[in-house]
Amino acid sequence: MRWRRLDPIRVLMADVLTLEQRSHCMSRIRGRDTKPEVVTRSALHRAGYRFRLNDQKLPGRPDIVLPKYRTALFVHGCFWHRHDGCRYTTHPATRADFWASKFAANVRRDAEVRRQLEALGWKVAVIWECETRDPGVLSAAIRRTLAK
Numbered sequence: 001m002r003w004r005r006l007d008p009i010r011v012l013m014a015d016v017l018t019l020e021q022r023s024h025c026m027s028r029i030r031g032r033d034t035k036p037e038v039v040t041r042s043a044l045h046r047a048g049y050r051f052r053l054n055d056q057k058l059p060g061r062p063d064i065v066l067p068k069y070r071t072a073l074f075v076h077g078c079f080w081h082r083h084d085g086c087r088y089t090t091h092p093a094t095r096a097d098f099w100a101s102k103f104a105a106n107v108r109r110d111a112e113v114r115r116q117l118e119a120l121g122w123k124v125a126v127i128w129e130c131e132t133r134d135p136g137v138l139s140a141a142i143r144r145t146l147a148k
Contacts, residue, residue: 036129040138059120086130087130
């Protein structure tokens with residue numbers, strides 16, 4: 001997909017980075033193998049759980065699938081998926097309407113994927129990015145998730 005270049009004179013942006021720098025930063029954001037995902041997978045593996053990654057046969061391609069427990073696990077970023085009450089769920093000051101609609105679409109899509117997986121008989125759980133920062137909190141979240 002080709003991106004159309006915006007004229008920097010006509011676009012009002014409160015950004016300290018040039019278009020090239022911003023483009024480079026945004027290109028580094030990945031959807032797979034993020035640090036929170038890797039930390040969560042490591043903790044699961046150390047605890048003796050075996051899993052599959054990004055199963056394309058399931059709706060939403062869950063980050064981690066534990067077939068034995070029929071559980072789909074999503075590792076969500078607090079910023080992108082709007083973790084309620086989290087200090088990392090910030091709101092950009094510029095282009096507020098754009099960001100509000102983007103975040104709302106993410107939350108709607110997450111809810112729809114959850115509904116589809118549950119309709120197929122899967123348990124669905126979310127590990128939040130902020131939970132992966134502390135190993136104790138992460139292991140408690142994993143135990144809570146798999147105890148259901």
